[in-house]
Amino acid sequence: MAEIALHASNISKFFYDPVKIPVLKDISIDVNKGEFVSIVGKSGCGKSTLLYVLSTMDTDYTGELNINGTKVTGKSLNDLARIRNSSIGFVFQFHYLLPDFTCLKNVMIPALRLGKLSYKEVEEKAYEKLKMFGVEEQALKKANKLSGGQQQRVAIARALINDPAIIMGDEPTGNLDSKNTGIVFDLFQKLSKEYGQTIITVTHDEDFANKSDRIIEMTDGEVSSHGK
Amino acid sequence: MKINVNTEIALTYLLSRPKQTIVASLGVMFGISMFIFMQSLMKGTNDYFEKSSFSSTPHIKLYNENIVANLHLLNSLPNDNSVKILTNPKQVQQNQGLTNPYGIINSLYKNPEIANITPQVTAQVLYTSGSVQITGTVAGVNIVEEDKMFDVKGNMQQGNFLDINRVNNGLLIGKGIADKLSLHVGDNITVRAGTGSAVIMRVVGIYATTIKQIDETKSYASLIQAQNLLGKDRSYVTDIKINLKDYNNAPKVARDIETITGYKAEDWVHANEQLKAAFKIRAIILNSVIGVILLVAGFGIYNILNMTIYEKIKEIAILKAEGFSGQAVTSIFLQQAIYIGLMGGIIGIIVGYLVTLMVSRIYIGAGTLKYLPMSFYIPHYIQAISFGILTTIAAGFFPARKASKVDPVTIIRG
Ligand SMILES: Nc1ncnc2c1ncn2[C@@H]1O[C@H](COP(=O)(O)OP(=O)(O)O)[C@@H](O)[C@H]1O
Ligand SMILES: [Mg+2]
Numbered sequence: 001m002a003e004i005a006l007h008a009s010n011i012s013k014f015f016y017d018p019v020k021i022p023v024l025k026d027i028s029i030d031v032n033k034g035e036f037v038s039i040v041g042k043s044g045c046g047k048s049t050l051l052y053v054l055s056t057m058d059t060d061y062t063g064e065l066n067i068n069g070t071k072v073t074g075k076s077l078n079d080l081a082r083i084r085n086s087s088i089g090f091v092f093q094f095h096y097l098l099p100d101f102t103c104l105k106n107v108m109i110p111a112l113r114l115g116k117l118s119y120k121e122v123e124e125k126a127y128e129k130l131k132m133f134g135v136e137e138q139a140l141k142k143a144n145k146l147s148g149g150q151q152q153r154v155a156i157a158r159a160l161i162n163d164p165a166i167i168m169g170d171e172p173t174g175n176l177d178s179k180n181t182g183i184v185f186d187l188f189q190k191l192s193k194e195y196g197q198t199i200i201t202v203t204h205d206e207d208f209a210n211k212s213d214r215i216i217e218m219t220d221g222e223v224s225s226h227g228k
Numbered sequence: 229m230k231i232n233v234n235t236e237i238a239l240t241y242l243l244s245r246p247k248q249t250i251v252a253s254l255g256v257m258f259g260i261s262m263f264i265f266m267q268s269l270m271k272g273t274n275d276y277f278e279k280s281s282f283s284s285t286p287h288i289k290l291y292n293e294n295i296v297a298n299l300h301l302l303n304s305l306p307n308d309n310s311v312k313i314l315t316n317p318k319q320v321q322q323n324q325g326l327t328n329p330y331g332i333i334n335s336l337y338k339n340p341e342i343a344n345i346t347p348q349v350t351a352q353v354l355y356t357s358g359s360v361q362i363t364g365t366v367a368g369v370n371i372v373e374e375d376k377m378f379d380v381k382g383n384m385q386q387g388n389f390l391d392i393n394r395v396n397n398g399l400l401i402g403k404g405i406a407d408k409l410s411l412h413v414g415d416n417i418t419v420r421a422g423t424g425s426a427v428i429m430r431v432v433g434i435y436a437t438t439i440k441q442i443d444e445t446k447s448y449a450s451l452i453q454a455q456n457l458l459g460k461d462r463s464y465v466t467d468i469k470i471n472l473k474d475y476n477n478a479p480k481v482a483r484d485i486e487t488i489t490g491y492k493a494e495d496w497v498h499a500n501e502q503l504k505a506a507f508k509i510r511a512i513i514l515n516s517v518i519g520v521i522l523l524v525a526g527f528g529i530y531n532i533l534n535m536t537i538y539e540k541i542k543e544i545a546i547l548k549a550e551g552f553s554g555q556a557v558t559s560i561f562l563q564q565a566i567y568i569g570l571m572g573g574i575i576g577i578i579v580g581y582l583v584t585l586m587v588s589r590i591y592i593g594a595g596t597l598k599y600l601p602m603s604f605y606i607p608h609y610i611q612a613i614s615f616g617i618l619t620t621i622a623a624g625f626f627p628a629r630k631a632s633k634v635d636p637v638t639i640i641r642g
Contacts, residue, residue, distance in 0.1 A: 052637045
């Protein structure tokens with residue numbers, strides 16, 4: 001039996017806007033280690049909200065979340081920050097790079113925060129990641145000097161720098177053309193197949209979803225299909 | 229060099245907005261340099277006034293104070309059992325001076341805190357020249373010791389102060405007296421002490437202190453001359469003037485001397501209460517001004533940090549999503565405040581020193597005060613830097629805490 005990377009049980013969440021609206025309704029998901037999962041669903045059905053909960057950034061929910069066999073629900077903000085830093089890589093729909101820093105620095109910062117490697121090693125590793133996405137030429141440019149596609153590729157490189165067990169993406173290819181989307185997909189697949197990293201990504205791209213290992217479908221805050 | 233990632237981010241943020249960083253540092257710099265300049269000026273001025281007050285007042289003056297009449301003598305009547313009542317007691321003039329003054333002086337010299345002692349005979353007098361009369365005092369002194377304690381020589385305008393010992397009936401008068409009675413060295417002046425007879429004396433010198441009131445009333449004669457004016461014998465002394473090695477100990481030593489001798493020992497702090505009050509008022513004014521300046525500087529820092537946080541709120545959210553804890557974010561923004569404070573503080577110290585130095589060279593020439601008195605006192609500089617850093621941290625604390633509380637989800641969702 002495969003190892004479980006992420007286990008969510010009975011996750012519910014409400015927004016108060018100003019009346020109580022349920023956004024996530026009793027969601028239970030298991031994702032195996034090394035699995036490449038796509039989450040699809042209509043706009044507004046709660047995909048992003050779910051992903052923020054799974055990534056430990058949002059703690060305002062009921063239910064229980066386990067990552068790599070450890071219960072993270074109820075942990076302190078500091079502990080959660082440490083878990084995110086070491087075990088979770090997040091790619092947003094918008095790149096959200098820090099514009100005052102070079103691309104290389106942007107990729108390096110999470111690793112410097114982690115503090116496992118020396119500055120030199122982090123630098124080399126960050127450069128390697130940039131190379132994987134073909135943006136090594138841009139390494140020393142300020143992040144805001146790049147094109148949208150390049151920025152997003154740098155942002156993905158940043159999410160991978162600490163070799164996180166789980167990589168989460170909220171429409172990571174939403175702003176990329178088909179060629180770049182292809183590069184990202186191939187890379188995600190390689191990470192899951194060769195390095196055993198778990199990928200959970202929200203996508204609107206049917207092609208992208210169909211090529212992944214499993215598709216989870218959401219409708220109105222509920223999981224309507226767990227895929228296979 | 230391995231620098232912490234928080235530090236690296238803090239520095240990058242500061243460098244990416246050089247103008248605001250410099251303006252905020254200038255605020256701190258201004259505060260610190262003003263602090264140093266004002267403190268130096270105040271301490272310099274206080275020291276000057278303290279010193280100039282010592283040019284005429286001893287650290288401690290020992291004299292026989294008038295006392296209120298008591299029942300002591302009545303009660304000492306023998307074989308008398310009646311109850312005595314004294315109604316409406318009055319002050320009794322103690323005109324016998326100090327008993328055994330030279331014995332007292334010899335025993336005082338054993339006190340290691342004391343540097344100089346000199347006896348004085350003070351006489352209230354009427355100066356007459358031509359048809360003009362003015363009141364004043366003659367201080368009968370040992371002029372050599374007096375000079376050691378109060379620098380009589382430095383105040384001399386005309387004549388030689390030592391002549392009061394050499395010239396019979398010699399008198400050293402203040403410039404105010406000389407002007408009022410239009411006297412010059414070599415002129416005669418009639419001096420009459422309250423109870424004594426008029427004596428014709430000779431002006432041997434004219435002095436001027438910084439204090440007008442003294443110059444208009446006081447003159448010096450030898451001890452013997454003053455005793456003659458009052459018709460007293462050679463052991464008659466009204467005051468003993470005492471200078472200490474450290475004048476700050478005056479109140480304590482004065483109390484000791486009072487207990488030992490039984491006479492009134494007045495220290496300079498009591499004699500110059502208005503001087504002390506002036507010091508205090510100046511300190512209050514100064515501290516308010518410095519407080520306001522540092523407050524403004526603090527607001528500058530508070531402002532720039534708040535603005536940074538407002539502009540970078542998305543980036544803060546990203547840092548948190550990447551795994552920066554609240555503490556790490558606090559550290560990033562507090563460090564920015566500290567670097568602004570440090571930069572402003574160091575430049576402020578240099579500027580403060582230079583301004584102090586420059587102002588100390590401005591000629592003002594008021595009386596004996598030729599240049600503005602400025603002190604160069606290391607603790608001022610240490611205080612300035614500490615205050616600066618304290619202000620900076622206080623100003624940076626609230627924005628930094630605000631940044632640490634940013635909720636990444638709320639911000640990223642938009
Ligand atoms: N801060 C909020 N307050 C109230 N409702 C919200 C808030 N954020 C999102 N929603 C609502 O929650 C639902 C789910 O949003 P979201 O998770 O972003 O959907 P998706 O990513 O699937 O498009 C939507 O109906 C949205 O309007
Ligand atoms: Mg969404």
